Structures are given as C-alpha cells and as structure tokens.
Amino acid sequence: MQQAELRFIGIVHGDILRLEDAPPFYDESEHTGTLEIFPTYQDGLLGIAAGDTILVLFWLHLAERSILQVYPRGDKARGLHGVFATRSPMRPNPIAVSELKVLAVQGNRVEVAGLDILDGTPVLDIKRRSKR
Numbered sequence: 001m002q003q004a005e006l007r008f009i010g011i012v013h014g015d016i017l018r019l020e021d022a023p024p025f026y027d028e029s030e031h032t033g034t035l036e037i038f039p040t041y042q043d044g045l046l047g048i049a050a051g052d053t054i055l056v057l058f059w060l061h062l063a064e065r066s067i068l069q070v071y072p073r074g075d076k077a078r079g080l081h082g083v084f085a086t087r088s089p090m091r092p093n094p095i096a097v098s099e100l101k102v103l104a105v106q107g108n109r110v111e112v113a114g115l116d117i118l119d120g121t122p123v124l125d126i127k128r129r130s131k132r
C-alpha cells in the first residue's frame with residue numbers, strides 16, 4: 001500500500017494570517033484560536049474539556065512538499081538536516097503536530113492556546129495527551 005485517503009475533520013481559525021507572522025513552535029506561542037470541527041465529527045469531542053492538553057495534527061496546506069533537506073530554522077550554522085530530523089513544515093506529507101491547551105469547548109468549537117499554525121489550515125486529528 002503506497003497511498004492513504006485522509007479526511008479533514010475541521011479547520012483552524014486564528015489571528016496568524018501570514019506565514020511570516022507564525023511563531024516557530026507552539027511552546028513559543030501566545031496565540032489563541034478556535035478549532036472548528038465539522039458537524040460530522042463533533043461527537044468525537046466528547047470528553048475534551050477546558051484545562052486539557054491536546055495534540056492536534058494539521059495539514060499544512062501551503063507547505064513545500066518536494067524539499068527533503070533544510071537548515072533548521074533557516075540557520076546555516078546548524079548544518080543541513082533531513083526534514084525527518086526536524087520539525088520543518090516542509091516534508092512530503094506536510095503534517096504538523098502542536099500541543100495545545102484547551103480553553104473552552106462549545107459545541108463543535110474548541111478554543112485553544114499555543115497556536116503556531118496559520119488561519120485556515122485544515123485539522124486532521126485530535127488526541128488528548130495522556131493523563132498518566
């Protein structure tokens with residue numbers, strides 16, 4: 001099997017409107033926003049509540065997919081790295097993982113803090129961080 005079909009479960013709304021305005025990583029972000037989960041998938045939010053930490057997978061729809069080596073954070077002093085050795089948005093399957101704090105859940109809308117993702121980016125999946 002060499003391909004898989006993915007379904008977007010929602011879309012992010014936030015105040016990061018240009019790539020150059022996005023923080024490099026979620027733990028350096030003070031941006032809040034909303035995950036709008038499409039009604040078909042809303043039942044899957046049962047059990048997520050304010051105060052939780054969730055791992056959200058995004059499809060970086062504007063990312064370059066043909067590049068396999070990058071300078072991490074554009075810093076040539078760090079040397080060239082394969083994209084799989086980095087968190088670069090550039091990769092064959094431009095899937096991002098951000099650990100976000102849940103501020104509130106109302107119906108199909110999840111308010112979150114810590115966004116490093118552009119407004120309008122599709123959401124692929126949500127997993128709650130385990131509470132071990």
Ligand SMILES: C[S@@+](CC[C@H](N)C(=O)[O-])C[C@H]1O[C@@H](n2cnc3c(N)ncnc32)[C@H](O)[C@@H]1O
Nearest residue numbers: 022023024060061062063087089096097118121
């Ligand atoms: C370094 S990635 C990290 C994303 C995620 N936290 C991870 O580790 O997989 C974050 C960068 O992705 C870029 N980005 C955000 N949304 C994007 C989108 N929809 N398409 C392409 N690039 C995007 C921005 O430049 C942002 O600074």
